[in-house]
Amino acid sequence: MAVYDADVIVVGSGSLGSLAALELARAGKTVVILEAGPMVPDWKITENFRTSARKGNLNAPFGDIPYAPNSYTPGYLDFDADVGWVPGTLRVAGGTSRHWTGVAWRLLPEEMKMRTQFGIGRDWPISYDELEPFYTAAEYQVGVNGADETDYSGLNRGAPYPPRSKPYPLPPEAKPYALQRFQMRAAERGYRVDHAPNVRLSRPYAGRPACIGNNVCNPNCPIGAKHSGLHDLEAAQLAGATLKTGAVVDKLESDAQGRIIAVSFLDPNGLRSRLTARTYVIAAHGFETPKLLLMNGLANRSGMVGKNLMMHPTLSMGFFADEPLWLGRGQYLHGANLQHRLRSDRSKVSGGFYQFMNHNAAPAMAVALFKEGNRIGASLDDELRRRASQYMAIQLLLEDLPDPSNSMSVNPSFRDSLGQPGIRVHYRLKDYAKSALPRTIDDYSNWLQAMNAVPQELPGAHWYNQHHIMGTVIMGSDPSDSVVDKDLRCYGHDNLFLVTTGVFPSVSCVNPTLTGMALAIRAGRHIAKEV
Amino acid sequence: MRSVMLGAALVLGQVALPAAAQPAGAQPALVEQGRYLAVAGDCAGCHGESFKGGEPVATPIGAIHASNITPDRASGIGSWSLGQFSDALRKGRAPEGHLYPAMPYTAYTGLSDIEVQALYSYFMLGVKAVSNRPLANDLPFPFIRAAMAPWDLLFLTEGKPTGAATVHGEQQLRGRLLVETLGHCSACHSPRGTMMQERADRHLAGAMVAGWWAPNITADATGIGGWSDKKLASFLATGHSDLGVAAGEMATVVSRSLSKLTPGDIDAIVAYLRAVPKMVSPKLLRAATVTASPLDIAAIEQPTELSAWQSQLGHGTRQGDVLYQSACASCHGADGNGSAGLVHPSLHLIDSDSTANAATLVQVIAHGVDRTVGARHTFMPPFRSDLDDGQIASLANFVRTEFGGVGSVLTDADVAEILAGKSATPWLIRYAGPLVIAAIVIFVLGLFLLSWKVWRTFTRRLARR
Secondary structure, three states, rough: OOOOOOOEEEEEOOOOHHHHOOOOOOHHOOOOOOOOOOOOOHHHHHHHHOOOOOOOOOOHHHHOOOOOOOOOOOOEEEEEEEOOOOOOOOOOOOOOOOOOEEEEEOHHHHHHHHHHOOOOOOOOOOOHHHHHHHHHHHHHHHHHEEOOOEEEOOOOOOOEOOOOOOOOOOOOOOOHHHHHHHHHHHHHHOOEEEEOOOOOOOOOOOOOOOOOOOOOOOOOOOOOOOOOHHHHHHHHOOOOOOOOOEEEEEEEEOOOOEEEEEEEEOOOOOOOEEEEEEEEEEEHHHHHHHHHHHHHOOOOOOOOOOOOOOOEEEEEEEEOOOOOOOOOOOOEEEEEEEEOOHHHHHHHHOOOOEEEEOOOHHHHHHHHHHHOOOOOOOHHHHHHHHHHEEEEEEEEEEEOOOOOOOOOEEEEEEEEOOEEEEEEEOOOHHHHOOHHHHHHHHHHHHHHEEEEEOOOOOOOOOOOOOOOOEOOOOOOOOOOOOOOOOEEOOOOOOOEEEEOOHHHOOOOOOHHHHHHHHHHHHHHHHHHHHH | OHHHHHHHHHHHOOOOOOOEEEEEEEEHHHHHHHHHHHHOOOHHHHHOOOOOOOOOEEEEOOEEEEEOOOOOOOOOOOOOHHHHHHEEEEEEOEEOEEOOOOOOHHHHHOOHHHHHHHHHHHHHHHOOOOOOOOOOOOOOOOOOOHHHHHHHHHHEEEOOOOOOOOOOOHHHHHHHHHHHHHHHHHHOOOOEEEOOEHHHHHOOEEEEEOEEEEEOOOOOOOOOOOOHHHHHEEEEEEEEOOEOOOOHHHHHHHOOHHHHHOOOHHHHHHHHHHHHHOOOOOOOEEEHHHOOOOOOOOHHOOOOOHHHHHHOOOOOOOOOHHHHHHHHHHOOOOOOOOHHHOOOOOOHHHHOOOOOEEEHHHHHHOOOEEEEOOEEEEEEEOOOOOHHHHHHHHHHHHHHHHHHHHHHOOOHHHHHHHHHHHOOOOHHOOOOOHHHHHHHHHHHHHHHHHHHHHHHHHHHHHHHH
């Protein structure tokens, strides 16, 4: 009988990998988590953020590690795209959710059946009802505050939607003043502001304190009131999982039947080690997971590894209202307008939702004022106060459709300190998202009038995207066009599972993390039954 | 007609059954009083919320497993008579054998007959029977149950809790019952003597318990002398005040017991604590007596061999001020003043002999605060996994000197010892095993010598003849 180093090896210590590991450890399995980056406590990230001159760079406090470069490390990510933002991914214990915004949406049942419902995109091989218990488990694990009475389809049908088996574990935060004012003034034009579920705690929960309004939801919460993958990693370790940091996995060994027989990794000095397990989970997010498969020529009979990249095309807009709104009080994203999310024309026009950016505008306004350069002293202070208090920024997140021409691949022209390659992204905006622009301009105009506002940033001047990486190891029931099956098992490799938002076959317009967590918990419980 | 008769029989049966099962002396009318006394006595503290026992109670001689005190006849106390229950509470003698003084019978001995009966009524009639056999205690030789009898001769005064003070008036009398008898406050707040007895000469003067400092709660200035009645009452009822907060075991005492007492009883506790003889705590090292080593600029300015990313992500700093600003200031403020309304306490409070004990600060940094009183959950996260012993020492030194103004020279080893939670064990207790063996050896040797002498004398006498 073969002797293994562990029942399961999980590559990647982020929230998703850690939640899968947690479920496995709870089921009594031996689990080893391999993390390329180092362990850095939250207080150190707080210090680095405070002393950083690059406040807008979410990756900056996590450093550029030569043996584990991140997506902002110069040269590592070759981003060939007609949308504006390079997704900020991290390689550190706790993963990219060390700096996530914390919005915890569920998908709608309809959004998991895009082909059936709207004749476009792809269907998930599992239904919302099958995923629902795991959404609930994820919400209770990480502590989501949400409004139970809300119809999250945006259709305002008077009943909560989508269906939930249990109420949110925590009540929502009070609506910030700015959103109350906006709601009051935009309501007569038919606009509603709903609450965006969030992992910022409204009371102590699961070993984390309640938010006290430090107002630094990004990159990290200085007191841990906002969830991060570090909390899930600590929970997994407490349940018995073993963490190894500085373990850069580059090789997966397989036998003739396609079963993975070992994982091989380098330490920061290039020293190689090898570990064996019954089952292997790759949970290295939407870029590193396909990169590892491509480097090893695995799971790619469909040719879909790295393809179908979806990043939520985004329009950004802003205006100066005629009154001080003082955005920046309350959770980083509190308000959402969901009225375009589930419209009947979704087969033609991308579903989208507006998020009202609840951050302090002062830093950005200060930069603009300094550039204008014609004010000093009290005049500068007054003008900064006026602009910062009256500015409202809004983003429209749009649904992306899976398209193999949007992709990521291995970039051999970059080499890190261990000789490992970089990542190349190729992404072009599709008409599906672009077709949402006209009605966005209508909405923006209505809001300008409602708030008697001076326009600033106009929607459509630039296209952006989110830090959401999806579709790159797509899930489906047909092995000829999918990388993993409904249990996240790789086609062709019985004991290889991928736990990442990269498996999403359709992505809605909402932030993907909670859905990824639900999948991770589901995978963890499923794998525990097998090993 | 038959069904009516059957119904009547059932009703009769229902009425008759509890009466038959009711142990003599247990009275339904006393159940509620007994429930309140059990809360004030914090029985659940050791025996568990359901009273089924099992939780290990750490003592310097080893873990003692609290017994099942539910009315289960086989594994609990369901078969005990009122007299047996009374002897256990007030004399430390249970039907199975002598109790260890982890059960505070030296305090409960102050209970009146009616109070014992009320508690008995509650445990027999108001508590659900649970079948559970806690682990047997695994105590080293010579701490056998029988050894407790002579201990009682020395340290148990039946009817008078250890250290109980003279009182005047009803309120102080009630307070004494709550503090000395039910609350058994001295179990933690009084230091222990050479045989683990509470030291009556240092009653409530503060003691180390499992690495935490249970402070001086007498009315001396080094105790609670500076607290107003109102603040003290608020602290006891909620665990929170602007002079200090309850953490560690005290947080659970507030949560389980004190917060559930009537305001009148809280006031009585305060009144009694004022009447307890004042004890002076040992003076803390004041900041003025410590010469801070001057900042070595050269060492700081020295170029490090670490690369930029290594110095950016390295988190081994021993600079207490840096650690404070990064890990603590978000809640307690850059100036240590705490938050508005002092939800997050001011750290300038860490300045007196009762609040600035190093152990308390180290414990709170490491383990945080987790206290639920009613619907209010107060929580400070633990930093044990984020900071090593040396960092906790530096941080505690910074907080105590910078905000508290008391001297602080804690080392890594101090922190490790505090967090190991080992209370100092009296010499006599620590070496009790060898001592008793030595005593037996000496006794046997003595016997041998004696018998040899007797034999020799006898044979000599024979020889003389």
